[in-house]
Structure formats: C-alpha cells, structure tokens
Amino acid sequence: MAIAMLGYCGKILRVNLSNGNSSTVPLTKRDAQLFIGGSGIGVKLHYELRTYEKEPFSGENPLVIMSGPLTATAIPGTSKLIFCARSPLTRIWGESASGGDMPVYLKYCGWDGIIIEGRSEKPVYLKVDENGAEIRDASHVWGKGCYE
Numbered sequence: 226m227a228i229a230m231l232g233y234c235g236k237i238l239r240v241n242l243s244n245g246n247s248s249t250v251p252l253t254k255r256d257a258q259l260f261i262g263g264s265g266i267g268v269k270l271h272y273e274l275r276t277y278e279k280e281p282f283s284g285e286n287p288l289v290i291m292s293g294p295l296t297a298t299a300i301p302g303t304s305k306l307i308f309c310a311r312s313p314l315t316r317i318w319g320e321s322a323s324g325g326d327m328p329v330y331l332k333y334c335g336w337d338g339i340i341i342e343g344r345s346e347k348p349v350y351l352k353v354d355e356n357g358a359e360i361r362d363a364s365h366v367w368g369k370g371c372y373e
Contacts, residue, residue, distance in 0.1 A: 231257045232294025234335045237270075240351060240358045243284055243343030247358045252337050263291030263307030263338065264320060270340060271309065271318070281313035284344030291338035292328045304328045 237250040252266070260269045267289045271277075279286040288310045295303035306328040312319030331339070335355045348363040366373075 232296075232298070233257045234332060234337050236336060237291075237338045237340060238336045238353065238358055239340040239342070240360070241343040242341065242345040242349065242360065245360055249357070250340065257294070262293040263305065263322075264309070266338065267291045267307055267309040267320070268318070271311070274340075276311045277317075279311060281311045281316060284342070286311050288341045289338065290341070292331055296328045297332040306331070 231254065233252055235252050237252055238247060239250050240247045250270075256266065256269060260266045270289050270291075271287070274287055276286055288308065291307045291309070293303070293305060293307075296306075297304060302324075305322050305324050307320060307322050309318065309320045311317070331337075331353065334353055336353065339351070339353070339358070341351075345360070348367040349360050350363045350366075352359040352361055
C-alpha cells in the first residue's frame with residue numbers, strides 16, 4: 226500500500242529560520258501507521274529532535290505543524306493542523322489545533338507538515354509551495370492588526 230493511500234503525501238518540510246535553509250523529511254509508511262494523525266507524528270518528531278532537552282524559548286525548540294490523514298478529504302470537520310512544541314509554561318508537551326483552509330492548501334502543495342527551527346533576525350513569513358519554502362521579509366506587516 227502506497228503512503229498516499231494512507232492519507233499522507235509522504236513528506237514534511239523542514240525550515241531553519243536562522244540560516245534560511247530548507248529540506249524534506251520523508252514520512253515513511255511505517256511511521257504513518259504507528260503514529261496516526263498530526264499529533265502522533267508531531268510527538269514522534271519532537272522525540273527524535275530531543276526537544277525535551279531544549280529551552281522552550283530558544284531557537285532550538287522547533288515548532289512542528291502537522292496535518293492528519295483525513296485533511297483535504299470530503300469528510301466534514303477533519304481538516305486540521307496541529308501546532309506542537311515544548312511549552313514554556315509547563316516545560317513539557319504543548320499542542321494546539323486549528324482548522325480553516327491552511328491544512329488543505331498544505332496538503333495540496335504535497336506536504337504533510339512543516340518543522341520550523343531557528344530564529345530570524347527580522348520579521349519573516351514563509352511562502353510554501355510544492356517545491357519547498359521561501360523565507361520572505363515581513364517588515365511591511367510587522368505591528369499591524371488583522372484588518373490592516
């Protein structure tokens with residue numbers, strides 16, 4: 226059975242804001258079966274990255290953003306993104322979920338998730354497409370509210 230049949234694209238985008246590099250992390254069929262959903266795979270990635278040894282506010286503490294296998298399907302209410310990192314409040318696992326269009330568009334670009342590491346010297350945003358990520362200057366929106 227191909228990984229796509231399990232509801233996954235088979236790859237995770239890894240971006241380092243400190244040096245501007247990005248790479249692809251493969252999502253294996255085995256991991257997709259053992260660590261189901263965005264939370265499960267997020268936990269696995271955090272364990273592999275040894276985030277339990279990192280300071281929560283440091284650039285070494287990655288933000289892992291993952292979608293699940295039902296994202297971008299016709300099943301209502303299943304298009305979710307899981308945001309996970311080591312919590313600065315509890316110093317253990319921290320997780321939040323969101324819906325909307327972002328998880329669907331991430332899957333349409335061929336990515337199951339994004340690992341964001343490092344720290345930028347200035348405000349930036351990520352432009353993500355099927356080829357990877359481009360780190361762009363966000364100074365023009367820094368400090369503005371949602372309606373601006």
